[in-house]
Amino acid sequence: MSAAGSLAVAELTWAAVRREVVERLTVVGAASPVAEAQWLVEEAAPDLDAPVTTRSLAHLDAMLARRESGEPLQYVLGHWAFRTLDLLVDPRVLIPRPETEMVAGEAIDELRRLGGRLVVDLGTGSGAIALALAAEVTTAEVWAVERSADALAVARANLAGIGRAGARVRLVEGDWLAALPDELRGAVDVIVSNPPYVADDDELPSEVRDWEPVSALLAGPDGLDDLRHIVADAPAWLRRPGTLIVELAPAQADAVRALALEAGFDEAEVRHDLSARQRFVVARLR
Ligand SMILES: C[S@@+](CC[C@H](N)C(=O)[O-])C[C@H]1O[C@@H](n2cnc3c(N)ncnc32)[C@H](O)[C@@H]1O
Incomplete structure (x- = not known):
């Protein structure tokens, strides 16, 4: 801190230090200095x-x-809250978002409503959704799939941090539902996913584009490549009744709802986030 140059450290207070930090963050245009x-x-x-x-x-x-150079606050801190958890986060994983907390909440409610146990989180990244499910539903058996070995290492570290609930979580490296053992076919109560859903040439804020893993974000020309794949494969892995919950971009909601009905789901509803944007689809097999 430059204040340390003009004042002896012993004379400084944290309040004075904080004021200087606010000034420096304001100069670099941080959103909430x-x-x-x-x-x-x-x-x-x-x-x-x-x-x-x-x-x-x-x-x-x-x-x-690091923050002044544009690195997101969450990576600089090295951890971030997700529902009841404090998760390690670094540039190997997407920063968990508030809307995804709602998706996890929906999966928790759905698992309880179905009286089910078996739940799969596709593209677990930091482990956010999978670990929230294990922590909040004490009977849940959770499978978490992730293609990136780097992301999986972060999820593994977070798994180690949730205590006994971690014994009910299995992390699997691989490609969407194909990564699961065959005996889970037709046996899963809830599949939940926040997959990549950004279109390849969509504009992204530089804090996202320059720092977060591209493989966690981009999904083809219309951003639907991964959603199409997951929605089409999910019915074969769900039992009846069973539910798929996917996060998406608001403009994709109607297309994904239609894809779910085409894939054989009996009903599909679009849900909204706290800003009233269409944010996820809940598709059910009765
Ligand atoms: C949008 S991020 C979501 C991360 C985390 N679930 C969350 O909500 O914060 C999507 C994740 O899917 C993973 N992914 C991408 N393609 C995949 C595939 N074919 N199979 C499994 N995981 C995949 C990415 O590596 C990334 O971690």
Whole structure:
């Protein structure tokens, strides 16, 4: 921190340090400088009443330099909240989003409604949806599929962090439903996925395009390549009654609903996120 240059560390307070962080984040155009400064300072100094130390200041400075270079706050902090969990996140995985917390909530409700146990999370990334299901539904048996070995390493670390619930989660490396053992065919209660759904030439904010894994985002010319694949294959793996829940971009909702009915689902509903945008489809086999 430049404040450390003009003041002795012993004279600094965390409140003064935070003010400087807000200023520096404002200069680089961070979207929420005050909130971000709070996150960064609390990461460097869990006890804000404790004295400012050279070591914690150096930690803060290193984080701030990364944030100033455009790296997303979540990667700089190295962890982020998802429902009841605090997940490790780094550039090997997509940063879990609030709308995906709703998708996980829908899967939890659906599993309970069906009185089911067996649930599959396709494209688990950090493990967000799969681990939330295991943590919140104590009877759930969760299979989590991921194609990227790098992402799977992050999911494995997060699995180790959820305690006993982790014993009910299996992580599998591979391609969508084909990664599952054959005996699960026709036996799964709920399949849930937040797959890549961005069209190849869609504009993305630079914080996303430059830092988050492209293989977690892009899905062909209309962004539907992976959704088409998952929706078409899901009925063969679900039992009756059984449910598929997929996250998508608002403009894809009607197409995915139609794809679900074509694939043999008996009903398919579009649901909205907190900003009232069409955000996921719930498709059911009765
Ligand atoms: C949008 S990210 C979602 C990550 C996480 N579920 C979440 O919601 O934060 C999509 C994930 O699907 C994975 N993926 C892409 N293609 C895949 C495939 N063919 N089979 C399995 N996983 C795949 C990506 O590596 C990425 O982790």
